[in-house]
Amino acid sequence: MKLVIDNRTGYLNDYYFQTLCLLYFPGEKFKQNDTSDNSAYFYLEETDKENHMFVSHVVLSSGDRKAEGHFSGGYTPSIPMNDDFYAMNALGKAFLEAGNNLFGFGLPWGYITGLRPVKRAKYYLDRGYSAEEVITLFESDYNVSHEKSTLSVETALLQQKMLADVKENDCGLYVSIPFCPTRCDYCSFVSYSNAKLFALIPEYLEKLMRDIRDTGDMIKRLGMNLLSIYIGGGTPSILDEFQINRLLKCINESVSINDNTEYTFEAGRPDTVTLEKLKAVKANGVKRISINPQTTSDFVLNEIGRKHSVKQFFDAAEMAMNLGFDSVNSDLIAALPGDTEVSFKQSIEDVINLGFDNITVHTLSIKNAANIRFVGDGYYDPEGDFARASVEYARNRLGEAGYKPYYLYRQKNTVGNAENTGYTKQNKENLYNVLMMEEHSTVFACGAGSITKLVSPNRNEILRHAFPKYPFEYLREEKGLGFDEAEAFFSKYRKDDIH
Numbered sequence: 001m002k003l004v005i006d007n008r009t010g011y012l013n014d015y016y017f018q019t020l021c022l023l024y025f026p027g028e029k030f031k032q033n034d035t036s037d038n039s040a041y042f043y044l045e046e047t048d049k050e051n052h053m054f055v056s057h058v059v060l061s062s063g064d065r066k067a068e069g070h071f072s073g074g075y076t077p078s079i080p081m082n083d084d085f086y087a088m089n090a091l092g093k094a095f096l097e098a099g100n101n102l103f104g105f106g107l108p109w110g111y112i113t114g115l116r117p118v119k120r121a122k123y124y125l126d127r128g129y130s131a132e133e134v135i136t137l138f139e140s141d142y143n144v145s146h147e148k149s150t151l152s153v154e155t156a157l158l159q160q161k162m163l164a165d166v167k168e169n170d171c172g173l174y175v176s177i178p179f180c181p182t183r184c185d186y187c188s189f190v191s192y193s194n195a196k197l198f199a200l201i202p203e204y205l206e207k208l209m210r211d212i213r214d215t216g217d218m219i220k221r222l223g224m225n226l227l228s229i230y231i232g233g234g235t236p237s238i239l240d241e242f243q244i245n246r247l248l249k250c251i252n253e254s255v256s257i258n259d260n261t262e263y264t265f266e267a268g269r270p271d272t273v274t275l276e277k278l279k280a281v282k283a284n285g286v287k288r289i290s291i292n293p294q295t296t297s298d299f300v301l302n303e304i305g306r307k308h309s310v311k312q313f314f315d316a317a318e319m320a321m322n323l324g325f326d327s328v329n330s331d332l333i334a335a336l337p338g339d340t341e342v343s344f345k346q347s348i349e350d351v352i353n354l355g356f357d358n359i360t361v362h363t364l365s366i367k368n369a370a371n372i373r374f375v376g377d378g379y380y381d382p383e384g385d386f387a388r389a390s391v392e393y394a395r396n397r398l399g400e401a402g403y404k405p406y407y408l409y410r411q412k413n414t415v416g417n418a419e420n421t422g423y424t425k426q427n428k429e430n431l432y433n434v435l436m437m438e439e440h441s442t443v444f445a446c447g448a449g450s451i452t453k454l455v456s457p458n459r460n461e462i463l464r465h466a467f468p469k470y471p472f473e474y475l476r477e478e479k480g481l482g483f484d485e486a487e488a489f490f491s492k493y494r495k496d497d498i499h
C-alpha cells in the first residue's frame with residue numbers, strides 16, 4: 001500500500017506506522033512505487049512539548065473510498081506513561097477515526113499494535129495497579145473495547161497466580177518435530193509434509209537427540225531447574241511408536257524430571273494418532289497431550305485442506321481421554337473458510353462435551369507462506385465480523401462451561417483483528433504456554449524452526465538463538481547455542497546483582 005508519513009516529532013518510527021496500518025489493512029505490503037488501491041497518509045506534530053500537546057491527521061483510502069481522522073490537543077493517561085505514549089495516543093485516535101469512517105467498524109484492540117496485550121496488563125498489575133485501573137488504561141487510553149480489556153486483565157490475573165512461584169532459575173524445554181502428514185492450506189509453519197522428505201526423519205531424530213543431550217547438560221551446568229517440557233510441531237505424532245519411545249527416553253535421561261515437571265506431547269493431527277503411540281507417550285511419563293481438530297465440521301476440514309475426518313478426531317480424543325492423561329488440550333480456529341455460526345458453535349460444544357481440560361481458540365491469520373489468501377483472493381470474511389463474533393461467542397460459552405482464559409496473544413494479519421486465547425479448567429493451566437508466550441522465563445529449544453530464548457532475571461533482556469528453519473539445514477548445523485554463551489549472558493546479571 002502507498003504510505004506517506006509526515007512525522008514532525010522524534011517519536012515513533014516508520015515501522016510503527018506500518019504496523020498501525022496492518023490493523024485495518026491486514027496482509028498489506030509497503031513497497032516503493034506501490035500500485036495497490038490502498039493508501040495511508042499520516043501527519044503528526046507536537047505543538048507543546050511540556051504539556052504533551054499534539055496535532056495529528058490521518059487519511060486512509062481503499063479503491064475510490066477515502067476517509068479522514070483528526071486529533072488535536074492533549075491527553076491525560078489514567079496511569080503515568082512515557083513520552084512515546086502521547087504521540088501514539090494522538091496518532092492512534094486519528095487513525096481509528098479514519099478507519100471507522102472508511103470501513104464502518106471499530107477495532108476491538110483499539111490502536112494497540114503489540115502481540116502480547118496481557119504482558120502490558122500484567123506489567124501494571126505487578127506494580128500495584130488495581131484490575132479496575134488497568135481496565136481503564138486499556139479502554140480509555142488505548143481505545144480497547146470493554147470485552148477485550150476485561151479479557152486481558154482476567155488473563156493477567158490468572159497468570160499472576162500461575163507465575164507466583166516461578167523462580168529466576170526456572171526454565172522450560174521445547175522440542176520441535178517439524179514434519180506433518182500433509183500440509184493444511186492455512187498453515188505458514190515450515191514443516192516437511194511429503195513422503196520423500198519423511199526419509200529424513202531418522203537422521204533428524206539422531207541430531208535432535210544429540211541436541212537434547214547437550215541442552216540437558218547445559219541446563220544442569222547453568223544450575224537451572226526445568227519446570228516444563230513441550231514437544232511440539234509440526235506433528236510429533238507423525239513419529240512411529242518406536243521413534244516416540246526413543247525420543248522420550250532420550251529426554252527423560254537428559255534432563256531432571258520430577259512429579260511436578262509439566263510434560264506435554266502435542267499429537268496434533270488426529271490422523272497420525274494410534275493407541276500404540278499414545279501408550280508409548282503415556283508410558284514415558286507425559287502428562288499432557290494435545291489433539292487438534294481445528295473444527296468438527298468435515299466440510300470445513302475439506303475446505304482448509306486438512307486431510308483428516310471428524311471421526312478420526314473423535315476416535316483419537318476418546319483414546320486419549322481413556323488413557324487418563326492429566327490434561328488433554330484441543331485447538332480450534334475461528335473464521336476458517338467454509339465455517340458458519342452453526343458449525344463453529346458445534347465445534348465448541350463438541351470439545352466441551354469431550355471434557356477437554358484446555359481449549360485454545362485461535363483466529364485465522366493469513367500468512368504469505370500459506371495457501372489461503374485474504375480478500376481479493378476469494379476469502380469471504382474480509383471485514384472480520386464473523387471472526388470477532390466467533391471469538392466472543394467462544395469466550396462466553398467456554399466461560400459458562402467453567403473455562404477461564406489463561407494465555408492470549410495476537411498475530412499480525414489476523415482476520416477481524418481478533419486474538420488467540422487459551423482457556424483452561426481450574427488448575428489445569430499449561431505453564432509452558434505462559435512462560436513462552438509472555439517471555440517470562442528462559443525456554444531452551446531443540447530442533448529445526450525452534451528458538452531458544454534466554455530471559456534475564458529482570459526480564460529486560462532476551463538473547464535469542466534460532467535454529468535453521470528447515471530440517472535439511474538443521475541437519476547440517478554444526479553447533480547450537482553453547483554453554484559459554486549462555487553462561488556469559490546469565491553471569492552478567494549475577495555480577496550486576498553484586499555491585
Ligand code: SF4
Pocket residue numbers: 179180181182183184187188189191193233234235268269
Ligand atoms: S498439522 Fe499444523 S503444522 Fe502441520 S501443516 Fe497442518 S497446521 Fe501446519
